[in-house]
Amino acid sequence: MKGTKKLWWGIAALILLSPIGLILPEIFESGPAWGEWSLEEIEKILGFVPAGLKKIADLWSAPVPDYNLKSFEGKGLAHSSLAYIFSGALGVGLIILISFFLGKFLSRKDRD
Amino acid sequence: MHIPDGYLGPQTWGALYGVMVPLWALASRFVRRTLRQRQVPYLALGSAFSFVIMMFNIPIPGGSTGHAVGGVIVAILLGPWAALIAISIALVIQALLFGDGGVTAIAANCFNIAFVMPMTGYFVYRMISRRSEIGSRRRWIAGAVAGYLGLNAAAVTTAVLFGIQPLISKGADGRPLYFPYPLEVAVPVMALQHLLLFGILEAVLTALLVKYFQRTDPSMLEPAERRT
Numbered sequence: 008m009k010g011t012k013k014l015w016w017g018i019a020a021l022i023l024l025s026p027i028g029l030i031l032p033e034i035f036e037s038g039p040a041w042g043e044w045s046l047e048e049i050e051k052i053l054g055f056v057p058a059g060l061k062k063i064a065d066l067w068s069a070p071v072p073d074y075n076l077k078s079f080e081g082k083g084l085a086h087s088s089l090a091y092i093f094s095g096a097l098g099v100g101l102i103i104l105i106s107f108f109l110g111k112f113l114s115r116k117d118r119d
Numbered sequence: 120m121h122i123p124d125g126y127l128g129p130q131t132w133g134a135l136y137g138v139m140v141p142l143w144a145l146a147s148r149f150v151r152r153t154l155r156q157r158q159v160p161y162l163a164l165g166s167a168f169s170f171v172i173m174m175f176n177i178p179i180p181g182g183s184t185g186h187a188v189g190g191v192i193v194a195i196l197l198g199p200w201a202a203l204i205a206i207s208i209a210l211v212i213q214a215l216l217f218g219d220g221g222v223t224a225i226a227a228n229c230f231n232i233a234f235v236m237p238m239t240g241y242f243v244y245r246m247i248s249r250r251s252e253i254g255s256r257r258r259w260i261a262g263a264v265a266g267y268l269g270l271n272a273a274a275v276t277t278a279v280l281f282g283i284q285p286l287i288s289k290g291a292d293g294r295p296l297y298f299p300y301p302l303e304v305a306v307p308v309m310a311l312q313h314l315l316l317f318g319i320l321e322a323v324l325t326a327l328l329v330k331y332f333q334r335t336d337p338s339m340l341e342p343a344e345r346r347t
Contacts, residue, residue: 011160011161011164013335014164015164017168018164018167018168018171021168021171021172022171024175025171025174025175027175028174028175028176028177028186029176031176031177031178032176032177032178032184034178035178036182037178037179037182037183037184038182038183038184039183039184040120040121040176040183040184040185040186041183041185041308041309041312042120042122042126042277042278042281042298042305042309043121043122043123049299053299055294057125057290057294057295057296057297057298057299058290058294058296059125059128059288059290059296059297060125060126060296060297060298061125062125063124063125063221063223064123064124064125065124066124066125066221066222066223067124067214067215067218067221067222068218069214069215069216069217069218069219070216071216071217071218072217072218073217073218073219074174074217074219091174094174094217095170095171095174097216098170098171098209098212098213098216098217099167099170099171101212101216102163102166102167102170102208102209102212103163103167105166105208105212106159106162106163106166106167106205106208107159107160107163109162109204109208110154110156110158110159110162110163111156111159113147113150113151113154113204114150114151114154114155114156114158114159115151115152115154115155115156
């Protein structure tokens with residue numbers, strides 16, 4: 008087992024490249040993933056919104072919905088790309104915190 | 120593949136919490152036995168990696184998108200139980216912070232993406248790579264096949280959870296209460312998208328990373344429990 012420094016640089020590079028995952032769907036004008044439609048999209052596809060679905064669809068309001076910042080909405084691809092990178096960094100930061108906390112709790116002490 | 124809130128009825132998402140809570144506990148026990156303190160950064164790396172990979176949405180003909188997960192390479196490197204924990208962390212963050220996947224559906228999404236996928240992938244990888252040299256071609260080919268089948272297995276279990284909804288719950292007017300399409304629609308659509316495109320992405324990603332570790336740090340490809 009070697010150090011992880013290089014791999015962390017890899018994660019950082021992926022975060023910086025992540026707007027590809029925002030820009031490509033934009034270019035091809037694709038909708039969301041199959042089975043991840045919003046209520047409006049369901050209404051458009053089916054002509055109605057299933058009653059149970061409607062009731063719990065908006066149960067949770069996420070602080071950073073769709074990896075975009077509320078103040079950046081509708082300001083174009085450059086803004087949303089920046090927000091996407093920021094979201095990636097924020098997510099990875101939190102994941103590191105939680106994983107280290109859980110990992111410390113779950114791992115064995117090194118005896119050697 | 121991230122099921123939103125409202126797509127599954129309470130019988131389904133509730134049952135999946137019932138399945139996942141013991142699985143999370145079991146995973147913690149296994150990980151406690153095998154994970155050494157200096158391997159903790161790899162748990163964080165695996166979780167961060169799958170989180171970031173899932174941000175790369177790729178368009179597919181027909182107007183929708185999808186992505187790879189990175190779940191199989193994480194299972195190959197960390198073992199399937201540590202992968203279950205690592206990917207679950209990523210999925211919980213996606214749901215709570217970014218609204219990607221529902222909160223009621225966290226257990227369902229963890230079942231598909233953090234359990235079915237790494238377990239399938241890890242099993243396939245071990246079957247194919249059995250007794251082969253760490254640096255052999257067979258290893259990265261095993262990675263590719265494992266990535267392909269792992270992602271497709273997750274797509275199919277997701278489609279099954281979707282497709283059983285109209286069977287379980289109907290309103291008084293006979294219309295579906297939750298996910299509207301039956302199995303005959305959900306399974307072929309999800310399977311086709313992942314067989315034709317996203318599975319191939321996952322296969323390439325997994326094979327490239329197996330090759331990377333063969334070259335730079337082959338000890339990572341030993342089974343997790345035998346690593347020192």
